[in-house]
Amino acid sequence: MGLLDLLTQETVGFACLPKAPSAWSLLGIPFDATTTYKPGTRFAPDAVRSASCNLEFYSILTGLILEDEKVNDVGNLVLPPGEVKEALRIIEDTVRELRNLYPNNLPIFIGGEHLITYPVVKAFGKDIDTLVVFDAHLDLKDEYLNSRYNHATFLRRIVEELDLDIVHIGSRAYSKDELDYVKSTGLRVFNVLSIKNLDALGKEFENLGRTYISVDIDVVDPAYAPGVGNPEPLGMEPFTLLQVIRKIFESGNRIIGFDLVEVNPLVDVNDVTSALAGKIILEVMAIDKFLKKH
DSSP: OOHHHHHEEOOOOGGGOOBSSOSEEEEEEOOOTTOOSSOOGGGHHHHHHHHHTTSOOBOTTTOOBOTTOOBEEEEEEOOOTTOHHHHHHHHHHHHHHHHHHOTTSEEEEEESSGGGHHHHHHHHGGGOSEEEEEOSBOOOOSOBTTBSSSTTTHHHHHHHHOOOEEEEEEEOBOOHHHHHHHHHHTOEEEEGGGGGOHHHHHGGGTTOOEEEEEEEGGGBOTTTOOOBSSOOSSOBOHHHHHHHHHHHHHTTOEEEEEEEEOBOGGGOSTTHHHHHHHHHHHHHHHHHHHHHHO
16 A cells, blocks of 8 residues: 555546546645645645536647546545645655656646645656746745745745756746845746747747646736735736647647646635636646647
């Protein structure tokens, strides 16, 4: 009996698709222990699954219909409340086992807060060449509220501890310390204005290699995604986000992992943010399937 048997809780399958071997493995990570403004992202994996059950399976970006697909949805991680470091260890160990069990699948993770990306990426180790992060915030603080491991510092820890390239897209909220850190490290940061020219931005995605994509849903403007803990105005439109994600897939890179984080069902409006998250995941699955066939 492995970690997945011991530490995961049965859920409805994503989009109510049959749970069976497939091209995608999905794991919910209901963790929001370091949320500082509006907690509630621990409820997102179930809320996104529930909302996705009410979506149609047509992919607007590829023309594929996924209604006959299956998904290897292994459920939600069970994490110890109040034990941040232990939870991070469990996440890392479980993701490592998930990849070992299903090495040919594209693993998809539903958070939870953005700190989950830190142990997930650690579990991939040297298999990742480039981490692409979509986020309204840089999350490059050295510490926040006397904590070095939280949703506002996760990317700083990744930069410091892991040897990989970083591409950050859609930002529009910075502190002076974070901007100074970007300048000192040479991180590639493309703010929300950079997205206006998709063709020019697309050239930045060449030669990313083995790529992991992390989407904080607050990269989207709160008019489209109100259900977030830290809403930041002047964000991306959902279709633009999907177009950029598709360009990353199309640039000859091998996408080896994807997460979507920071949906907060407790402050959502009519489940529109959970539904958007579900639609983004369905489109990612369709893009992955389409490009592997062509």
